[in-house]
Amino acid sequence: MEGSTEQETASRTPIPLEEPRPPRSTNGGGPRKWLYAYTEGDGKDKRLLGGKGANLCEMTQIGIEVPPGFSITTEACLAYLAHADRALPEGLLEQTRDAMRALEERTGKGFGDRTEPLLVSVRSGAAMSMPGMMDTILNLGLNRDTLAGLIEHTSDPRFGWDAYRRFIQLFGKVALGISDERFDDQFERVKRSAGAAVDLELEADDLEEIAGRFLSIVREVTGRPFPDDPYVQLELAIKAVFDSWMGRRAVDYRREFGITPGMANGTAVNVQTMVFGNLGDDCATGVAFTRDPATGENVLFGEYLVNAQGEDVVAGTRTPKPVGEMESGMPDLYAELEALRRKLESHYGEVQDFEFTIEKGRLYCLQTRNGKMNASAMVRTSVEMHQQGLITRERALTRVNPEHLEQLLYPQLRSDVDVEPIGRGLPASPGAACGEAVFDADRAVELGRAGHDVILVREETKPEDIHGFFASRGILTSRGGKTSHAAVVARGMGKPCVAGAEGIRVDVRARQAVAGDTVIEEGDVITIDGTSGSIFRGSVPMVEPDFSAELRRLLEWADEEARLKVRANADTPDDARRAIEYGAMGIGLCRTERMFNASDRLPIVLDMIMAETTEEREEALSRLLPIQREDFRQVFHVMSPRPVTIRLLDPPIHEFLPEEIQLEDEIRHLGRLRETVRGMEVMAETVELLAGDAGPAPAGALTDTRGVDAVIARKEAILRRARTLKEVNPMLGHRGVRLGMTYPEIYKMQVRAILEATALCIRDGVEVHAQIMVPQVCTAEELDAVHADCREVQDEVEAAFGVSLDIEFGTMIEVVRACLRAERLADAADFFSFGTNDLTQATFSFSREDAENKFLPLYNERGILRDNPFEVLDQLGLGRLMALAVEWGRKAKPGLQVGICGEHGGHPQSIDFCHGIGLDYVSCSAPRIPVARLAAAQAEIRSRT
């Protein structure tokens, strides 16, 4: 059992099975059916007919004009590839001949017939689109005879020779493996000697000359003449398409994009009657989207060329025109194209990307597939297609990838600008930002206040830089990973961050950063892209985030569908306001220590830590109380009437002290200063002594060492304290509820601040739904103890304010033991909230920083773990613990409210899992909220089907 579980974890992307498997044996008599005419094939069966083939069948059967043809199945491909000598499976050639005869009948033309030659294209197409992977052969069926017929029939020798030379080259390349260069070289030579600047200037004679040279190339390379028999051509072409499935390009492509045999196995071959867009000015060819893929606007969007073949549009030899221009040039056909667009959309219920060709005033559709669009176009089309009745609301919600919504919520670099970055780092917090480089937090605040946009550039950041974060548009560090302080804090604030840009040397003292030959001085403008990790000199154009009306609408629909509520991890009133803008339905995690870090509080916090006695500590706490109370009051005001979960102090308190090294440094520095001051003192005394009363005035305070002595003494005391508080393993040390147990006055102060803030709000008529959450709990006794203190404070506050308070009391679940004791914990708690960041560390016994920096990448690469468990919730291990804790907790207390507030709470796949085990809410950073809202709706919709 355990073993099989591990197995599952290890194999997300099984290496695509490149040994093709033959189809199951034929069922009884006769060879199986290897091909389907477009009039009969199942348009839903992309695995069998390929995406292109299935859609050609589908379109034919709903009455769209498609050039007649048939699809040879992917099964035939697999059978061919599995054969020792790569031979076509039994019966395929006969069936192909029959199908060709049927085509002849339908079109009134003959394959190889001199007077009315039937020409076909041979196109590959697998279940998944693999763009440009395999080439299409056009005009198959041409030889000297049929060419003569074609020319006679069209009275257009130039057209005929052009078709012929295209065919020889494509066939030569795809079916005979002759490189394009051989052909292109001769083509250019003839073009030059004909004095033609562009292909269009070539005359029929020139093209005839080219075709002749091409035929010689084929004879030379293959040692045989070009095959003239159309059926020989067709057989070779089919085999070539099949072979291409195992060609280097295709195999690499599948590996690169993780396309497994389960997704696409073998390619189908489409044999289709040729239609010509290059037979005159009543002919054209083009590609179009049923809606604008850049904006999602409901307009026909695309390009076309009059008198051209399909490949000309892509080849860029002529500049195509916007399809809208057809309206004046070919009004009737434009109307037909509009009708085609509507028909495609109403049938597929999806934006289509299609190819068309107009032959002598007749419109044919050659291909259609779902259109690829950017995130904002996906959102807009979802909303509008539902409003037009083309798709259900569920479909509107499920067709948008939640992860893509994040693109819409941050400023992005414009995709059409092409600037070389001066350096790269880790994409640590998404979005782009531009501003003047500054090298310390104080300077950031100074310039920020003066209205400058600044980017804080540091080697790495520390908690005491926090004010610099607030003042900056973005953060750039040269050290540290995606979980470094800079990355975590920036993500929490929704500010772009590039971390660990190791190629950039940051010299804080010189106030400059050096990247290769580029030197950035303070005040120089730089742009960082936290989405890609790139760093640029100067300002790079951006697109501002767009929380469009359509996105709002889509998310409203999502909220109506979803069962899971979505809350925010938000620590300050500003965070809370932003969270509401993104649609937060409450705060799932409000960390009180973030409030401690502001520069006006840190000295008081320091006093609290330095206190030798409980009284001293209470004195410091009494100064913190009004500050915290005001913070909470504001947060409650902003969030009212939504729930707010406040976590009591969690991190080890030494985190609020400066680092030992820094203290030692400062003390040394001050020591030297004291020497200097002493020297000046002696000097002043000497001068005084020598000059008597007439001498210069004594330097006074400046030469008094007492001030310096006091500062040194304080620093030394802090250093001593820092050394006592130092822990071998702080993350498993004196933190969370353990602090609350040893210094109950700290928790009591925080609880009092929360309760008094609540009472004040009630007085103001503001509805408050406060939840007090205790971190790091491993046993119910801890919870009971804190709860008892809580009740004591509550009684006092209720008496003092003359109100009765309705406060919920609960615990974070982030210790393995807490999961296992969930039943008993539930007795003592109104709610649980999984802190999956710590719980993941505890479940794996991985410390996150060490894991991510040292061995996780290797684990992922070797498939030992398939994901980074700190980003993707580990459903098999951690998830099991969570499910048990929910089950046991609710056994003791049915209706126990359970949420998640780790980073996973904003990750769609993890949200789906949380939905499945019956959580009530997920909580995530503000910018992930829209992602989570959509993911929550999708989880519900998925669970219904």
Ligand code: ADP
């Ligand atoms: P891809 O999968 O690379 O798009 P296609 O099979 O769609 O390749 O074919 C490439 C080009 O050949 C297209 O531009 C298409 O217009 C043209 N083409 C394919 N079949 C025909 C046909 N039966 N008649 C006219 N043009 C065709």
Ligand code: MG
């Ligand atoms: Mg195509």
Ligand code: MG
């Ligand atoms: Mg924690």
